Amino acid sequence: MLKVMAAAVAAFGVLAGSAVADTYPSRPITLVVPFSAGGPTDTVSRLVAEAMGKDLGQQIVIENVGGAGGTLGAGRVAKSDPDGYTLLLHHIGMATSVPLYRKLPYDTLNAFEYVGLVTEVPMTIVGRGSLEPTDLKSLIDYVKTNKDTVTYANAGVGSASHLCGLLFMSRLETPLTTVPYKGAGPAMTDLVGGQVDFICDQTTNTTSQIRAGKIKAYAATVKERLASLPDIPTAAEAGLPDFNLTVWHGMYAPKGTSPEIVAKLTAALQKALKDPNVVKRFADLGTTPSTEAEATPDALKAKLVSEIERWTPVIKAAGVYAD
Numbered sequence: 001m002l003k004v005m006a007a008a009v010a011a012f013g014v015l016a017g018s019a020v021a022d023t024y025p026s027r028p029i030t031l032v033v034p035f036s037a038g039g040p041t042d043t044v045s046r047l048v049a050e051a052m053g054k055d056l057g058q059q060i061v062i063e064n065v066g067g068a069g070g071t072l073g074a075g076r077v078a079k080s081d082p083d084g085y086t087l088l089l090h091h092i093g094m095a096t097s098v099p100l101y102r103k104l105p106y107d108t109l110n111a112f113e114y115v116g117l118v119t120e121v122p123m124t125i126v127g128r129g130s131l132e133p134t135d136l137k138s139l140i141d142y143v144k145t146n147k148d149t150v151t152y153a154n155a156g157v158g159s160a161s162h163l164c165g166l167l168f169m170s171r172l173e174t175p176l177t178t179v180p181y182k183g184a185g186p187a188m189t190d191l192v193g194g195q196v197d198f199i200c201d202q203t204t205n206t207t208s209q210i211r212a213g214k215i216k217a218y219a220a221t222v223k224e225r226l227a228s229l230p231d232i233p234t235a236a237e238a239g240l241p242d243f244n245l246t247v248w249h250g251m252y253a254p255k256g257t258s259p260e261i262v263a264k265l266t267a268a269l270q271k272a273l274k275d276p277n278v279v280k281r282f283a284d285l286g287t288t289p290s291t292e293a294e295a296t297p298d299a300l301k302a303k304l305v306s307e308i309e310r311w312t313p314v315i316k317a318a319g320v321y322a323d
């Protein structure tokens with residue numbers, strides 16, 4: 001009798017889940033961006049949210065929750081109701097924060113459901129317009145000579161700009177004064193204003209300022225020159241070989257979000273990544289959407305697991321961590 005009841009309850013649960021999914025979404029969805037407005041993660045999120053919202057028939061509202069390299073925003077989503085109305089769009093920081101933070105406000109591999117990969121963005125090493133060096137080699141010399149006064153901006157421990165800076169300083173064997181922001185948006189404002197000297201940031205944030213001549217571009221952290229910024233040498237061409245770093249982004253929901261709702265979100269994400277406006281804007285900004293095969297829960301989970309394994313020894317060796 002108990003087995004029959006258990007089967008009935010389980011069947012009811014499945015029916016209830018699919019009934020809820022049938023009407024989902026019945027109100028606007030919140031997409032948490034774990035960095036300030038105006039930065040690269042925010043830019044990617046707004047483009048994807050607009051396209052997904054069209055497909056789902058509900059507005060997707062961006063909520064910027066910056067701080068602690070993206071871990072505050074991720075923690076906000078981890079603690080949200082698993083009803084499909086609070087989502088997270090985060091990047092490589094989901095992986096690097098695991099070895100960086102001694103105490104994260106969530107269990108990275110058990111606090112989220114995976115919707116899918118979104119995009120993988122190249123980075124550029126850029127300086128304020130008035131910075132003396134005119135190429136990467138002279139920037140490296142300048143940084144070493146002025147190591148006590150040069151300032152490097154990032155979006156907090158665990159951000160992509162933090163990771164790139166960590167790798168850059170390790171290669172130069174020159175620790176620098178870093179200026180943390182709640183996102184690369186405000187960091188870029190200060191770089192353009194000349195208040196900070198340089199940053200390694202994503203093309204989704206640097207391209208427009210480079211094209212406007214407001215900042216100096218020294219190198220792109222990719223093996224082939226960027227079609228969107230063809231005049232910028234790769235790091236290898238500019239004298240810094242094997243300095244390649246791209247920033248992958250994924251979309252997540254709180255653990256316990258029903259498989260039916262996750263499947264709806266994955267389908268809407270895959271459609272959004274083929275949206276002509278998304279494709280064009282991503283190309284303008286130096287990146288490309290993830291493929292349909294990448295924009296899946298399994299692909300995102302595999303990426304996150306492999307990236308935690310990849311970066312943990314690198315970060316441990318650098319002896320960097322945050323409390």
Ligand code: MLT
Nearest residue numbers: 039041159160161183184
């Ligand atoms: C980062 O450095 O992780 C991002 O550029 C931060 C942001 O998207 O604002």
